[in-house]
Amino acid sequence: MPRRRPTRQGEPAHLVLDNEALGQVCRGQLSPPLAAALEAVVATAGRALLPMSVVVERCFDPAVPGAAAANHLLRIAYDDELTRPRAVEAGRLRIGVRQGASVVDAHVAAAALALIRHHGGTATVATSDVGDIERLLDASDDTGTRAAVFTQAL
Amino acid sequence: MAELTDLLDALERVGDQPGRPVSAHLDPALNEAAKAAVALGLTESVSALTGAALHAELRRLALRGVLDAHYAQRPDDRPHVAEVARYLAAARKLPVADRPDLPKVLYEMADVMGADIDPETLLAATVGHLAISGSAA
Numbered sequence: 549m550p551r552r553r554p555t556r557q558g559e560p561a562h563l564v565l566d567n568e569a570l571g572q573v574c575r576g577q578l579s580p581p582l583a584a585a586l587e588a589v590v591a592t593a594g595r596a597l598l599p600m601s602v603v604v605e606r607c608f609d610p611a612v613p614g615a616a617a618a619n620h621l622l623r624i625a626y627d628d629e630l631t632r633p634r635a636v637e638a639g640r641l642r643i644g645v646r647q648g649a650s651v652v653d654a655h656v657a658a659a660a661l662a663l664i665r666h667h668g669g670t671a672t673v674a675t676s677d678v679g680d681i682e683r684l685l686d687a688s689d690d691t692g693t694r695a696a697v698f699t700q701a702l
Numbered sequence: 703m704a705e706l707t708d709l710l711d712a713l714e715r716v717g718d719q720p721g722r723p724v725s726a727h728l729d730p731a732l733n734e735a736a737k738a739a740v741a742l743g744l745t746e747s748v749s750a751l752t753g754a755a756l757h758a759e760l761r762r763l764a765l766r767g768v769l770d771a772h773y774a775q776r777p778d779d780r781p782h783v784a785e786v787a788r789y790l791a792a793a794r795k796l797p798v799a800d801r802p803d804l805p806k807v808l809y810e811m812a813d814v815m816g817a818d819i820d821p822e823t824l825l826a827a828t829v830g831h832l833a834i835s836g837s838a839a
Contacts, residue, residue, distance in 0.1 A: 558822065559794070561790060561793050561794070576772070576775065576776065577776070577779070578772065578776075578779045580781060580785060581789070583769075583779050583780070583781045583785075584781045584785045584786050584788070584789035585789060585793075586765070586769055587769065587781055587786040587789075587821070588786055588789050588790050588793065588821065589762075589765060590762055590765050590766050590769065591786060591790070591820055591821045591822055592790070592822065593758060593759070593762050595761075596765060617768065617771065617772050620706065620710060620768045620771070621765075621768055623710045623713070623714055624710065624713060624761055624764045624765055624768065625765075670793055670794055672793045698792075698793055698795070700789075700792075700793070
């Protein structure tokens with residue numbers, strides 16, 4: 549499988565946020581890797597995406613500091629393309645991982661693959677579980693798209 | 703912050719209503735280029751192209767606004783442009799991303815090019831500089 553896919557200047561650098569990444573926003577604290585990743589989205593006119601299963605796992609309590617920022621981000625980054633084929637792909641990725649994987653992580657990986665198919669460029673998953681996401685991505689049959697998805701440890 | 707909320711509110715309503723004519727001053731060449739793209743079958747219509755481009759740019763600007771609002775509370779979270787350029791090099795798996803001297807050169811180039819340089823331009827200039835200079839700085 550091709551693991552390196554050099555891309556041209558100007559291609560969008562998309563970002564998919566996992567539970568920990570959203571948690572940072574909720575806490576009102578951006579780690580240097582996440583801040584750089586979000587700035588790269590702005591710089592390249594990419595897309596920031598919050599998979600719905602990540603959103604539903606988080607509680608948006610208005611009393612929590614950072615909830616306003618999290619809700620702002622949610623309004624422009626929510627995943628409005630959660631289709632049946634996407635859910636099926638997430639299920640296939642999950643089955644393809646021998647040790648099993650969380651449903652949320654499978655949706656995160658499927659969302660990253662879908663971003664590339666719909667918008668081109670590269671996608672990075674900002675995650676606290678690099679190994680789990682990499683294994684899920686490796687389970688994809690779509691090797692061309694998978695080669696454009698990377699992970700960034702938070 | 704109220705203006706940011708207005709922007710986010712309006713973006714969430716995109717697609718709720720049928721389009722209607724609005725007046726806008728455009729560079730005539732842009733209009734001609736858009737018509738040519740329609741004639742080539744690359745896009746449905748000038749209106750569709752304009753709407754899609756405007757939507758994408760407004761989404762980008764909204765994220766800019768969200769980040770700036772965050773930095774207003776926590777200025778130390780704003781990354782240096784060299785760090786964003788370094789991230790782009792890694793995200794794109796550029797060969798220079800593996801160079802140990804990349805961070806140092808990015809910071810030096812940012813100092814030379816000024817604080818307002820955008821990360822894409824900084825990265826391109828640094829890749830060019832490293833290609834010419836060859837060995838690690």
